Amino acid sequence: MNAMGCRDAPVLRERGQREVFCGLTSIIWLHRKMQDAFFLVVGSRTCAHLLQSAAGVMIFAEPRFGTLILEETDLAGLADAQQELDREVAKLRARRTDIRRLFLVGSCPSEVIKLDLGKAAERLTRQYAPHFQVINFSGSGIETTFTQGEDSCLAAMAEELPETDSRQLLLAGALPDVAQHQALDLLQQMGVSPVTVLPSLSAADAPSIGKNTVFALTQPFLAETHDALRRRGAHHIAAPFPFGEEGTTAWLRAIAQAFSVDPDLFDRVTEAPRRRARRAVAKAHEILHGQSVFFFPDSQLEIPLARFLTRECGMRAIEIGTPYLHREIAAPDLELIEAGPVISEGQDVDRQLDRVRAARPDLTVCGLGLANPLEAEGLTTKWAIELVFTPVHFYEQAGDLAGLFSRPVRRRTALQQMRAA
């Protein structure tokens, strides 16, 4: 195998119709992660409808997100948008006294009419200081794709973090609680401390940042956040992403080296969970090895997941599509993927469908709009959105992650007889 794997592989850049979510979709998991935050989208009925549809089921409580729908009067300039915002935020504060952080989220329409939400956020923050913070970011479909909404949210938060000079590790990326606890626990056992997390559960425990902060990304789509943290003086620990036994070990090892953790201690801490992870993945390996996989662009998790599936589950990648390729962040994972698959960035969905039909992979990873139509054509699919909603990081979830891919294959086998009839 080439030592550099796919690191310098040519990239097929596509420009055409995309079948992807916009960044507003990130709100679905971000609002669960920050329990004192409200996400206020300034947009259209389409934005509200997207959030509702992407949430799949309505959340059984008044949600901590909503859409300020622009109306004719706003567009015609008859109403002062900034005044309208102030009024709606005041109403929201009166109804939801538990809210400490308010995110004003830009959308396609608000950006096209050049509504200055940054200015509004500054004004409102001054007005309600100190116990109520207003932050602006964009989740618009003309700027962001799906998980990039989280990226622009965390990048905006990074700008606002207080300054510190103390040596610390910061983990950036919204993770399900169970996965985050496991990571913090492993790092603690290695004596890495203090460790802070962005985003924090509440405004009260927001991390500080400075030139002695080193950070690791837990998600591959945090390019802007990466840049924002570096602008604040923090140093990035480059590593493969913590999916599967190999990825988790490499990610932890990069941190351990930055914190001069004794290699023996590292081995002692990771030995048992590594064994468990390998055992759990082995079950899926039986089903997945030798099977081919094709990724449509969706969440930017595609490259690290392709690394996991090819190296730990024995699959063969045909095409790895990603909405956006950040060379520097993806490099450690790309290096580990054996040369061969097409790496594509962006999308022209009809052409990509032509390619998938020609390749007829054993498993196609794609969005919800494509999954059933491809199943109807006889392709087995894994819908990608589950990968961002389900705990899949670190050792104890490695088996679950592999299971997400092996289940559709097992199901195809189980139903073979009925479907043939």
Add this chain to the structure above:
Amino acid sequence: MRLTLWTYEGPPHVGAMRVATGMKKLHYVLHAPQGDSYADLLFTMIERRDRRPPVTYTTFQARDLGSDTAALFKTACREAAERFQPDALIIGSSCTAELIQDDPGGIAATMGLNIPVIPLELPSYQRKENFGADETFFQIVKNLAKPCERTKTTSCNLIGPTALGFRHRDDITEITALLEDMGIAVNATAPMGASPATIRQLGRAHFNVLMYPETGEAACRWMERALKLPYTKTIPIGVGAVREFIDEISALTGIAPYLDTHRLRFPWYSASVDSTYLTGKRVFIFGDGTHVATAARIARDEMGFDVAGIGCYNREQARMIRSLAKDYDVDPLITDDYLEVESRISELVPEMILGTQMERHIGKRLGIPCAVISAPVHVQDFPARYSPQMGIEGANVIFDSWVHPLVMGLEEHLLHMFREDFEFHDDAGASHHGHPADLRASSADAESAGLSEASDILWLKEAEKELRKVPFFVRGKARRNTESFALERGLTEIDVETLYEAKAHYAR
């Protein structure tokens, strides 16, 4: 600006998608940024469609805005026409494209495509999904349908069913059979299942059956004028309405009315003694105007319910619902704000809600059973089994699905009889619902006298204990009734006496 947490309707271009996706050989070129393609999953996931909606999104990005989004549209439009070879194109803008004013309809008209190109004007910041569907279908019909020779025997068109419609799939089957029984053939069903060629032939029918005014009324009105096709006004949902529908068709065609009722079980099920407990149950009805109006009639005249309130979310039907509310002597609620619906339900404290998936959630929160009667749709609204709302089987389906959320008649009596039993107690809920019954923890738990909801009234311990003996599904109402009874009389404490005074006061 208006704060919206949940919406009943999507934007108007989603209505246009419902028409396009229901049809064949029609393609929709939508000038829109990338995220708008989320709408595909409504069709592929909620309705489990096995094909992508026939929609091309031009997918413009921020960097295109300064340059040439119109050129991007042209390329997308030409490629779509070449790749999908449709018999007609519809052209529109989503909310963002409306702001950049590229006039995609005008551009497409000058591209020299050799198929009909139908531009849509759907104002995203004023109107909503149902309008979008109605207007789109109207434009398609207006552009393609021409007067033509009538079929020799009496035939009709079924107008209004779309993709993502509430039980449209099965309503079509039911109404087609109903008409066949009368000797009337269906010339065309549209938009669902129709191609542009089918639309051209709509004029062969003798009349139209308007199944869903929400999505088909504008087209029916136009066809009445331009093609001389009268259309039916009765929506055949419910026993009485189905009979009236048959009579209306007979009057339109001169064909003798005929209705095969041997499978109609609703009237007997409703009359049989087990249904006695349904008498006077107070229901709140909310949804799209058409389904609310039909549900109100069934509720009062066929189930023996007491209609406590009605309302609709689509303003297009506001006038009809307002006048209906007068007949039922209730205040109409016309709103698309679910918080307003929730507060109206909290005020009225109905024993049951007939609503949409939103009201199902409101009901869950307030502990009120709910049956779903209308869009917006959920994956549950596309059952594998045959499950129409219209016609004979529709009436049977409605009886079952409205009764299902309630505790069954005999079971209600048994709960009364055994309410002190540790296992068969009232918190156990209805036995036909899947959740496990909690064994009653301890008598101490049951005695923990709560503060009243109106906080200035004190429930004495004995009264609180007595209240616990009231079955759970009416306990909330008993509590509220007793408190408002006490408030009216300026009482600050509630004892057992007050509880029974209130019970007598509210008895019916």
